Amino acid sequence: MPAALVPLAAQHVPAAAALVTTGVARLREQVPVLPAQWADERVVGRLVRALAERGSGLALQAEDGTLLGFQAATLLDGHGGRWAYTPDIAHATAGIPDTDRAIERLYAGLAERWVQEACVEHVVTVLADDGAALAAFGRLGFAPHVVDLVRDLGPVDGASLPDGGDVRRAVPGDAPAVLELHAALVRHLRSAPVFLRIPNAPALEMQRRRIADPTGAVFVATVDDRPVAFLRIGPSADDVATIVRDKATASITGAFTVPELRGTGIGSALLAEAVAWAREARYVRCAVDHEAANGEASRFWSRHATPVAISLARRLPPMTVPGVA
Ligand SMILES: CC(C)(COP(=O)(O)OP(=O)(O)OC[C@H]1O[C@@H](n2cnc3c(N)ncnc32)[C@H](O)[C@@H]1OP(=O)(O)O)[C@@H](O)C(=O)NCCC(=O)NCCS
Incomplete structure (x- = not known):
């Protein structure tokens, strides 16, 4: 050339x-x-x-x-x-x-x-x-590592709740339950096959502050008053693909449903609430990202949003570094 x-x-x-x-x-x-x-x-x-x-x-x-x-x-x-x-x-x-x-x-x-x-x-x-x-x-x-997706704030398909189910905006008193669900999300992301290096879930006081923070919203789903799922949404995240960083874009930064209730529509019901919140807060769209190796997240989010960016990663063996045998 x-x-x-x-x-x-x-x-x-x-x-x-x-x-x-x-x-x-x-x-x-x-x-x-x-x-x-x-x-x-x-x-x-x-x-x-x-x-x-x-x-x-x-x-x-x-x-x-x-x-x-x-x-x-x-x-x-x-x-x-x-x-x-x-x-x-x-x-x-x-x-x-x-x-x-x-x-x-x-x-x-x-x-x-x-x-x-x-x-x-x-x-x-x-x-x-x-x-x-x-x-x-x-x-x-290089191999796919993280996928960024975007969607409009129109109706969410598939929202449903099992008998005794409810979805509502979390209040500070929900912080212990949200912390437990968040810690379970971290365990899920650290386990096979995702193996994400991720810090511990923020402690109770931080969960309380996030729930009370008016610039975002945390939603919880309960079944017979037992918290079984959460989803968090807020202003545009700064650790995502550039094309979805934008003042009019709300970022979803966490979602988790207890394993035994997955596939019953709870995640979609939480998303519907989050999308309604974003509309009300005058956002234009929302974005989310997931690890490529997280199959459940990939199936769920690609049903509800459109992939727009893929982060690819390549890790060289340590011996590539000069002086390291
Ligand atoms: C991603 C996650 C939050 C989705 O939550 P969920 O409560 O299972 O979501 P839903 O039940 O609304 O949808 C899940 C699937 O069940 C199907 N489903 C929903 N209601 C159903 C019903 N009544 N009957 C049959 N299937 C149904 C949906 O079509 C969907 O199918 P898909 O997997 O092909 O997309 C959940 O899988 C999870 O907690 N995963 C582990 C944590 C995680 O990865 N979080 C995301 C980090 S980015």
Whole structure:
């Protein structure tokens, strides 16, 4: 390919932002409920400029200077070590025939540096309809890790409750029950086959505060007055795909039904309440994410919402780090 890998710099920003927004606009044609701001070159350009200024990216440039693609990442500590994260707005390639090779060159150039910095976990968020990028990163050893979904605030299908069932907004007195359900959710996510590294459920006082926080809402389902499920919704989360970060987007950040009552409509009934709350609070849409390995969550959320971004992860063996045998 007569193209050169060069550091992502200020002169690449307009073309890089245009590549990103072209992809977002294409996805919005299929999923019009997505926020408009990420199809706006000025908005995306500001973020890409910050990445370029930090020197954390590479650009692939044709001989005539045309930008063929770019990728940038932030190095973070966590996940049991250092990891490199490329958000959905921090990479794109032009619709060129050898997209696969372009993605490989950009990733290889960056990964070489990351490994020098003992960074062996690499995560990239790809728009769900970008088959070429999903295939290219898949070939490079990346696998689905987290899925982000979005939905409108219209009616929720399948809401029903078993005999003696009720769904209501939690009050501070429900904090012990919500804590118990939340702790069970954490155990579910830490267990096979999900194996998520996740902190303990926040303690009782924090549960109480979350329930009382007027910017969000926690809903509980009871059967014969026994709490059996909860769902939490609130302002847009900041640890999700960029294309669903938006002031008019409410984020669902937790849901759990006790195993013996799953599949009876309780989760859908909680979702219906949460969607009604979001409508009332003047949100336009809601978003949720789940681990790809969480089959129940995947089936449930893909029934109620549309996948819009997939985060793919690749973990290198520790011996890849220079000096580690
Ligand atoms: C995801 C979860 C909250 C869904 O809760 P739930 O109470 O089982 O949800 P519902 O009963 O409304 O829907 C579950 C399924 O039962 C089906 N169902 C609902 N009511 C039904 C009924 N009366 N008869 C038959 N099937 C029914 C639904 O169609 C749905 O099918 P699907 O799995 O193909 O989507 C639950 O599976 C759970 O707690 N999982 C573990 C924790 C977790 O992963 N949480 C999400 C983290 S992102």
